[in-house]
Amino acid sequence: MRRAGLLLALSGRAWRSVRMASSGMARRDPLANKVALVTASTDGIGFAIARRLAQDGAHVVVSSRKQQNVDRAVATLQGEGLSVTGTVCHVGKAEDRERLVVTILDINVKATALMTKAVVPEMEKRGGGSVVIVASIGAYFPVPGLGPYNVSKTALLGLTKNLARELDQRNIRVNCLAPGLIKTSFSQVLWKDKEREESIKEIMQIKRIGKPDECAGIVSFLCSEDASYITGETVVVGGGTPSRL
Amino acid sequence: MRRAGLLLALSGRAWRSVRMASSGMARRDPLANKVALVTASTDGIGFAIARRLAQDGAHVVVSSRKQQNVDRAVATLQGEGLSVTGTVCHVGKAEDRERLVVTILDINVKATALMTKAVVPEMEKRGGGSVVIVASIGAYFPVPGLGPYNVSKTALLGLTKNLARELDQRNIRVNCLAPGLIKTSFSQVLWKDKEREESIKEIMQIKRIGKPDECAGIVSFLCSEDASYITGETVVVGGGTPSRL
Amino acid sequence: MRRAGLLLALSGRAWRSVRMASSGMARRDPLANKVALVTASTDGIGFAIARRLAQDGAHVVVSSRKQQNVDRAVATLQGEGLSVTGTVCHVGKAEDRERLVVTILDINVKATALMTKAVVPEMEKRGGGSVVIVASIGAYFPVPGLGPYNVSKTALLGLTKNLARELDQRNIRVNCLAPGLIKTSFSQVLWKDKEREESIKEIMQIKRIGKPDECAGIVSFLCSEDASYITGETVVVGGGTPSRL
Amino acid sequence: MRRAGLLLALSGRAWRSVRMASSGMARRDPLANKVALVTASTDGIGFAIARRLAQDGAHVVVSSRKQQNVDRAVATLQGEGLSVTGTVCHVGKAEDRERLVVTILDINVKATALMTKAVVPEMEKRGGGSVVIVASIGAYFPVPGLGPYNVSKTALLGLTKNLARELDQRNIRVNCLAPGLIKTSFSQVLWKDKEREESIKEIMQIKRIGKPDECAGIVSFLCSEDASYITGETVVVGGGTPSRL
Numbered sequence: 001m002r003r004a005g006l007l008l009a010l011s012g013r014a015w016r017s018v019r020m021a022s023s024g025m026a027r028r029d030p031l032a033n034k035v036a037l038v039t040a041s042t043d044g045i046g047f048a049i050a051r052r053l054a055q056d057g058a059h060v061v062v063s064s065r066k067q068q069n070v071d072r073a074v075a076t077l078q079g080e081g082l083s084v085t086g087t088v089c090h091v092g093k094a095e096d097r098e099r100l101v102v103t104i105l106d107i108n109v110k111a112t113a114l115m116t117k118a119v120v121p122e123m124e125k126r127g128g129g130s131v132v133i134v135a136s137i138g139a140y141f142p143v144p145g146l147g148p149y150n151v152s153k154t155a156l157l158g159l160t161k162n163l164a165r166e167l168d169q170r171n172i173r174v175n176c177l178a179p180g181l182i183k184t185s186f187s188q189v190l191w192k193d194k195e196r197e198e199s200i201k202e203i204m205q206i207k208r209i210g211k212p213d214e215c216a217g218i219v220s221f222l223c224s225e226d227a228s229y230i231t232g233e234t235v236v237v238g239g240g241t242p243s244r245l
Numbered sequence: 246m247r248r249a250g251l252l253l254a255l256s257g258r259a260w261r262s263v264r265m266a267s268s269g270m271a272r273r274d275p276l277a278n279k280v281a282l283v284t285a286s287t288d289g290i291g292f293a294i295a296r297r298l299a300q301d302g303a304h305v306v307v308s309s310r311k312q313q314n315v316d317r318a319v320a321t322l323q324g325e326g327l328s329v330t331g332t333v334c335h336v337g338k339a340e341d342r343e344r345l346v347v348t349i350l351d352i353n354v355k356a357t358a359l360m361t362k363a364v365v366p367e368m369e370k371r372g373g374g375s376v377v378i379v380a381s382i383g384a385y386f387p388v389p390g391l392g393p394y395n396v397s398k399t400a401l402l403g404l405t406k407n408l409a410r411e412l413d414q415r416n417i418r419v420n421c422l423a424p425g426l427i428k429t430s431f432s433q434v435l436w437k438d439k440e441r442e443e444s445i446k447e448i449m450q451i452k453r454i455g456k457p458d459e460c461a462g463i464v465s466f467l468c469s470e471d472a473s474y475i476t477g478e479t480v481v482v483g484g485g486t487p488s489r490l
Numbered sequence: 491m492r493r494a495g496l497l498l499a500l501s502g503r504a505w506r507s508v509r510m511a512s513s514g515m516a517r518r519d520p521l522a523n524k525v526a527l528v529t530a531s532t533d534g535i536g537f538a539i540a541r542r543l544a545q546d547g548a549h550v551v552v553s554s555r556k557q558q559n560v561d562r563a564v565a566t567l568q569g570e571g572l573s574v575t576g577t578v579c580h581v582g583k584a585e586d587r588e589r590l591v592v593t594i595l596d597i598n599v600k601a602t603a604l605m606t607k608a609v610v611p612e613m614e615k616r617g618g619g620s621v622v623i624v625a626s627i628g629a630y631f632p633v634p635g636l637g638p639y640n641v642s643k644t645a646l647l648g649l650t651k652n653l654a655r656e657l658d659q660r661n662i663r664v665n666c667l668a669p670g671l672i673k674t675s676f677s678q679v680l681w682k683d684k685e686r687e688e689s690i691k692e693i694m695q696i697k698r699i700g701k702p703d704e705c706a707g708i709v710s711f712l713c714s715e716d717a718s719y720i721t722g723e724t725v726v727v728g729g730g731t732p733s734r735l
Numbered sequence: 736m737r738r739a740g741l742l743l744a745l746s747g748r749a750w751r752s753v754r755m756a757s758s759g760m761a762r763r764d765p766l767a768n769k770v771a772l773v774t775a776s777t778d779g780i781g782f783a784i785a786r787r788l789a790q791d792g793a794h795v796v797v798s799s800r801k802q803q804n805v806d807r808a809v810a811t812l813q814g815e816g817l818s819v820t821g822t823v824c825h826v827g828k829a830e831d832r833e834r835l836v837v838t839i840l841d842i843n844v845k846a847t848a849l850m851t852k853a854v855v856p857e858m859e860k861r862g863g864g865s866v867v868i869v870a871s872i873g874a875y876f877p878v879p880g881l882g883p884y885n886v887s888k889t890a891l892l893g894l895t896k897n898l899a900r901e902l903d904q905r906n907i908r909v910n911c912l913a914p915g916l917i918k919t920s921f922s923q924v925l926w927k928d929k930e931r932e933e934s935i936k937e938i939m940q941i942k943r944i945g946k947p948d949e950c951a952g953i954v955s956f957l958c959s960e961d962a963s964y965i966t967g968e969t970v971v972v973g974g975g976t977p978s979r980l
Binding site: 399402403406409410413414425450452455456459460461462463465466469471472473474475476477478479480481482483484485488489490 | 654735
Binding site: 631 | 838883894967
């Protein structure tokens, strides 16, 4: 239940030399020497992911469409002693966007595909990389009233598999995170009033609503060497809400 | 492995009065008094479906983008004594299409969604209806070299679920057919030469390649009263190729 | 939500000669010249399936563990002019069962596997056949309080795929039906009181509870020549309840 | 492709006090103060998991059916400075096993269910815990010649969901690992000769066969606080082999 197909790209400077997952060393700073680009990361789940990747040793590039949001997020994370810089990121040029009917499908699916392709050459230069696409539990089940959003998220499950296949030969893994109901400003309509929250929890068959932080660890894991044989997969972080076998 | 999100819309003139599935009667002409609009139906799977629906009692409207293809298909089916008429169907007006970058995602997903919504009012007037969307086994697994096609088909799985949910209250069911490898002109690159065919069959773990006719029965079934409690589902017609649990 | 892994086995006397699905003829009596063995078929979904297969032209063998139930079902169906006989069917010999701790897993999974294997030689003699295994929506989602039942139904999804693969070379197709919430005596605890019914419908996200008849058409379809390219698949009959993509 | 439903149970001594995942601290020794019981862990994937959990701070109890295998594994891991002890673990008493027809379904499914239930009281005393069940890619697709094995693994996907649901209120999470083709003695028939390996890689659509170590990180992750909102899920470690959406 978040705005856009958030895309995370991580590439290792010295991919092969970091290949020491079983030594214990790599786990201390599993993302050392890596650069992470996290889109839509000034708030909510994206922000939690950006923080976590930086804590795990990556240099993180925070990105969003608005300069002031980027500045605020960078300042916060730098204040925590993390290695973070920021960039404003547009989906295409402004004039193009105006002509285009920018639908949810375009933003969530096409932009994710285009951005992945944009970072591939950089990853190849560094010997490999890892992409984590953010879908939603809505990819599996129709959250009422969010039709186009749900469908775009379903498409991301397929995009993950197809990109994984295509980029396999270049040492780039592509995986996907499907958060369930997470407490963010984006999803607040679902939990703001107590009664609504209880009803949603019953329908989603969960004990409690998740926190953005609870989505961050799996992203760091999927980007690390520990996930070296995981590609094309989607992990649901949904607190037990029905997903798929 | 077919061109576009083929959409089939069936609406019953006298929905409730046909509700006699267990009497045996309805099964003789399971689609009597129904009108079926079959897009992309002048060739291959679409044509096989159109023929079958007409054989099962529906009046079928054959549709495609080219007048001469429509004329040929209508003539053939009328020559078999079937109740068929034709119409040329554009995805939007020509001038719009030129401005728009008509990608596979637009054609397969947006056009399918728009066309379904276009037929809903007519179905409501008749008391209900049935939509069958045609996806592909590529929706589940990345057929190499067909990335955007595969992703658009994955999106259709989600579209099926979401439309089913939305249209539930209006007595409209929405289901999906996912053909595996079917012998059509569209898929001939995969089976034209014998050696290629054998290798594809091994990879797809099938004994033989399917025929367009073998996709038609399930569509007729899903449109009939016999499927009254089936909605939001996708049926794979793939000869045993790996699909999903 | 039904007792046991109901197994349906259909074998065609003259398989190849019936291969005329597109002629319209086969659809009049799609199961003519076939013999259907339906286990657990004296009540509920099994009974609805047995009746439907007989209406569609098959000779049906009704089967259950209790003689009087079999007699009653046979009498009812013969009274409707259908070609039906009965047999009492035990899972193993009585003395074996007493020694064995007959768990749900044993009945639902092992018995289904064993019975399928028992009918294979007969099907082979006739040139082929079709098996439809009955699982449940519980195979996909944990219906609370029914753990072992749910797990056994999940196993049936895998059994379907594995038997389909194994029996492919012998012209035997194996598919599966997963009913959602159907109004039977087995499931009455879920719908007997009105308030409970409304709550269940909300959780299952369905407009109404299904009827046994609504599970019968798909079984007849899967057994017919129309499903000649469908094997290893599960069809959910759940009225739109969340299932899987 | 491994022998039995390997079960991993982890319980935190001071569950709530360890709740500091975002502080960076917890990640240094993510499993500190935890006790891990790893069954079937003297070889292959189980052994790799046991080692990794110990490296990540847990006290590990290695377990298997044969005393000498347990002794050897414990000695090896203690020699690496890890906190490890061993225990011989039988599925039931020997005399029981002789009477019982111990099928694969019994070992893989029933034993996993029983063992989980056996460790629940201990986990509850400690305030919670985490169970990771090991299934296989065979759970999703029928590996030829391994029918009962595959079906038992499919059942484990359902068991994971059902146990997750049941144990939710006791602060116990239950997840599942589905390894693809991993280089172990168990799977050597598939890769021992070079030609066979190449053919298997093509069918499984993978670039290379995985290593036991590559299955270990995800188990440690799923047991850690970082996975606090992940329950009922299966993660495939298959190098991009077709799995499910």
